[in-house]
Amino acid sequence: MNLKSGIAKVAGKSSYWFLHNVLKGGTSFPGKFAMKIDPEVLNSLAKGYETIIVTGTNGKTMTTALIVEALRKKYGDILTNPSGSNMQQGIVTAFLAHKNKKAKKKIAVLEVDEANVKMVTKLLHPSVFVLTNIFRDQMDRYGEIYTTYQKIVDGIKLAPNATIIANGDASIFSSVELPNKKVFYGFKLPDDKAENDFKAPVNTDGVLCPKCDHILHYHERIYANLGDFFCPNCGYHRPELTYSVNQIIDQTPNSLKFKMGEKEYSIGIGGTYNIYNALAAYSVAREFDLSEEEVAQSFAENKRIFGRQELINYAGKEIDLILVKNPVGLDEVLHMLNTEKDNYSLVALLNANHADGIDTSWIWDADYEGLNKDKIKKVLVGGKRWHDMGFRLEVAGFNPGLMTTATNNDALLDEISKLPTKKVYILATYTAMLSLRKTMGEKKIIKAGM
Known part of the structure; x- marks a missing residue:
């Protein structure tokens, strides 16, 4: 750590203490203040951490929370940005706020805004990227879904040795050739649906084949453009899934029960989209050597997060x-x-x-x-x-x-x-x-x- 980054770290930690103990708030200002002194302070703060970046349009905060809860079962203290402040200054603040409790392994699980993946990757050198989905969102800021994905890809290209854990039901995530190890998750269908052939509703975005621009077809669609897709024109199709949900048992606004393999899992939150978030977290946990029982227990104990x-x-x-x-x-x-x-x-x-x-x-x-x-x-x-x-x-x-x-x-x-x-x-x-x-x-x- 050089003198500039040392001063930035002390200044950032001091401002964090003041904001949270006197003014009772502030999720990005300490990071912004530290970056004014040293724009690359994140590089120093993140040294020694194995970092997991979670990005995509929807589900980043919940997926991050589920991953953190699961990894704590095996590794103890995990650094994260629980407030959802997911741009560079918020991530710097998360490191400044962390108290470095005893842990078997220094792991950071960070929600990262899609447009910030490249600049964060430059400084953090992540070992894992978790990709949730890409949907139309804030068109004035991100543009179309292909522009958004390109921002993420530009970041991934800076970390060719990192593992990509991606939603295989999203056709865009397997469309770009990258040297990284890839792990895909999604919904595995009963055999009797494998012969289905239909299109998504006309107002669904992101249903053009990323390879040839033909309209994608589906054996099964879970929601929006997510599902077991295939292109009847060029043969592009969903990649092989490493981890999958094979049954939704029950849904209410405040609970979900579903099966992965032969094991039943439950979380105290509703919405099919949260099954995808749980599946993403499960995939990370299994890649980090957690047992199915440890994952199931962490899901059952998961707490609601703000908003x-x-x-x-x-x-x-x-x-x-x-x-x-x-x-x-x-x-x-x-x-x-x-x-x-x-x-x-x-x-x-x-x-x-x-x-x-x-x-x-x-x-x-x-x-x-x-x-x-x-x-x-x-x-x-x-x-x-x-x-x-x-x-x-x-x-x-x-x-x-x-x-x-x-x-x-x-x-x-x-x-x-x-x-x-x-x-x-x-x-x-x-x-x-x-x-x-x-x-x-x-x-x-x-x-x-x-």
């Missing part, structure tokens, strides 16, 4: 706070809500800040029309773009007489306390979720910070 189906008790309500940020993720959340057996109230919060993506047209691509409206006894809309959100729900067939508007968080919490149901689902974009959690922290409804 990702986070359970909050307030005013006698059971609130489920769920981050939504793009059409595919939102659609899957809506499908999950249709597994709810009880009546509930729906809260929809829409912001259009830079971190959300300033274009809100994506809400029109999600299937609000398909929600079981008989179960929804009240709708509450909020966020800076509450008017757009309310109009979208009216078009989807919700009765305006059942809809209420809250233009700030104080009003929102007051309206939530008056909702007619015990169960409340809040679907919020990123900055709306952070803002609401901040207000809840200030009011002691939840613990302040992340």
Whole structure:
């Protein structure tokens, strides 16, 4: 460690201590401050760590949390960025905050923003890349899915000895020739579905063959563009899977049971998309020599993470706070809500800040029309773009007489306390979720910070 990086490390740690012990927050400023002194401080901080990078459009935070929980079973303390602050400054902060508890092996499991993979890889030299999926997301920032994947590939090319653990059901992830060892995971179908031949619905993005641009066909489609794909034109098809889910046993908004091989696994969270996240974590854990029993135990013990189906008790309500940020993720959340057996109230919060993506047209691509409206006894809309959100729900067939508007968080919490149901689902974009959690922290409804 040179003098510059040493000063940057001390300055960053000091600012982290002050922010978290005096101001009770701050997930990226310490890293930003340290990088001002030494732009390559991450290179020094990460020395000696075996690093796993988790990236992709949806599921990064949950997949990272599941991997960390599993690896702790065998290796003890794991360095990670649990707040989801996944750009370079947030990752530097994660290293500055780590207390270096006793561990069998120094491992860092880091969620990394897709556009930051290259610059982070330059400094971290990861040993594993975990790729979740690529969907349309923040088009003003990322562009099309092929542009997003190229950003990831540019980073992977800097680490040719790293292992790639990728979602084999996503056609884009096996489309580029790379020298890295590859491990694919996905849904393994019953033999009776192997002869199926159909296309995805017309509005599904990412269904052109990456090799010849012909429309892909499927033996089975799990959701969006994920599934057992094949191209009838050039023969491109899903790669061989190393790890797979072969049965979904049961789903509710708050639980999942599924089988991998002959063993049953369960996690206390809903949504088919979270089975993929669990499968990604399982694949990493098995590559790191964990037993199936250790993985199953870690899944059963997994805790909810902030904003990702986070359970909050307030005013006698059971609130489920769920981050939504793009059409595919939102659609899957809506499908999950249709597994709810009880009546509930729906809260929809829409912001259009830079971190959300300033274009809100994506809400029109999600299937609000398909929600079981008989179960929804009240709708509450909020966020800076509450008017757009309310109009979208009216078009989807919700009765305006059942809809209420809250233009700030104080009003929102007051309206939530008056909702007619015990169960409340809040679907919020990123900055709306952070803002609401901040207000809840200030009011002691939840613990302040992340």
